[in-house]
Amino acid sequence: MNHFTKLRLYHKAMQTKYGVLFLWTLIGFAVVFIGYLFWSHCSLKHSQEQIRKDYIAHIQKADSLYIHWTEYNNAVIQSSQKVNNAMLADSIIKLTLSNRYRLSRNQYNSLILVLNSHFAKMDSLHKQYDEKLLRDSLRLNTERELLEGQTQTMLELHLNKIEHEYSNITMWGAVLTILFLVFSFYSIYKMDELIQQGNEGINEIRRIKKKGEETIEEMEENGKQLLEDTKRKINLFTHRQQRSMIESYRISKQREEEAERLKQETVESLNTSKTYFEQQGLDILHNFKEDVDKMLGEQLESLNQKQAEMDRLIMQTNALLTSLEKSEKTNKHEEEREQIDKQEE
Incomplete structure (x- = not known):
């Protein structure tokens, strides 16, 4: 030029x-x-x-x-x-x-x-x-x-x-x-x-x-290749995030089940040991109950954090997919406009 x-x-x-x-x-x-x-x-x-x-x-x-x-x-x-x-x-x-x-x-x-x-x-x-x-x-x-x-x-x-x-x-x-x-x-x-x-x-x-x-053909090939690489990376990232989310959900579920089991065991131990601890005094039982509630609260808070992180990752994935769709539409619009310019020339 x-x-x-x-x-x-x-x-x-x-x-x-x-x-x-x-x-x-x-x-x-x-x-x-x-x-x-x-x-x-x-x-x-x-x-x-x-x-x-x-x-x-x-x-x-x-x-x-x-x-x-x-x-x-x-x-x-x-x-x-x-x-x-x-x-x-x-x-x-x-x-x-x-x-x-x-x-x-x-x-x-x-x-x-x-x-x-x-x-x-x-x-x-x-x-x-x-x-x-x-x-x-x-x-x-x-x-x-x-x-x-x-x-x-x-x-x-x-x-x-x-x-x-x-x-x-x-x-x-x-x-x-x-x-x-x-x-x-x-x-x-x-x-x-x-x-x-x-x-x-x-x-x-x-x-x-x-x-x-x-140049347009090369750009189209590069765009297609870049789009395929991006899709592949997004799929890989999504798969990894899904696996991570599933793993996190499984871990949180296990922790919840473990916490529930611990709670049941604790309740059972409390029930079984109630008679024993009644002899030790109400103060010791009250302190132990507070410790158990505190531990359960920490487990629930950790579970909520994992859930919020998983929601944030899902939102980022959706936003990335939306931006990719917009970029693909923009590329298609530019290609159509270049074809119209070629026809006018």
Whole structure:
């Protein structure tokens, strides 16, 4: 029984130890995985926020460039309009344009000078703004290409976000699958361990049951032998006490008969010697009678003591028999209760 208790405590301690180790490992894995998910989410959110800020800044820059280009076109148109207005405002040009007659040589030369001046101003104006227009066009094309790249990047960002979410879902599915597999293997392992412990416990219970049955049989044999020895001793003691009581009764009877005989002999001797002792005096007869009565009283007292001792021995014998019967009933009751316990097990 002690070996079985130690074995059960050992298996219980090992089971608790492996269970706690498994739980701590699972908790550590869950904490690491949750930390990784949090870090990946924060990193993705930060990168998306940075790309969004860059995209907004680029859009603002492109908008400002478009606005600046519009202002530039307005300035060019206004400058051209001013030159045209200046040229048309010239009286010679107006006169030349309004005159129906052919111009003179001087008028023609003046018109040529005015027109050359006008075209020179236009050329200088174009030269002034062509480089800026070319630079702004290049910047506009570059910004347009960058805008297309940013748009493509935003699309890729959304695709990466969707892919990241699908990757997280896939990873969660893989982790849950691994957890289910781990729990399945652990439950199978624990089931095998519990089955093994159950088989060992059943074997130990069977061994203890067999040992208990052997012990019960041995106790029954010892009890039967002890009961037979006790009965034999009681019978022997009873027989001896009966013989002693019979012998004591016979002795007391003999003593009583002897005392009666002595009493009769004494009475007869008294009767026969009455006449003789009457001559000796009443005092001597009275003393002798007292001695005889005293002797008879002692014999009766001894007989009463023997009778009381015999009664006491009979009472002890009855009490011993009663206790033996009670012990036998108690043993039978214990045997019945053990049989009931065995049936319940």
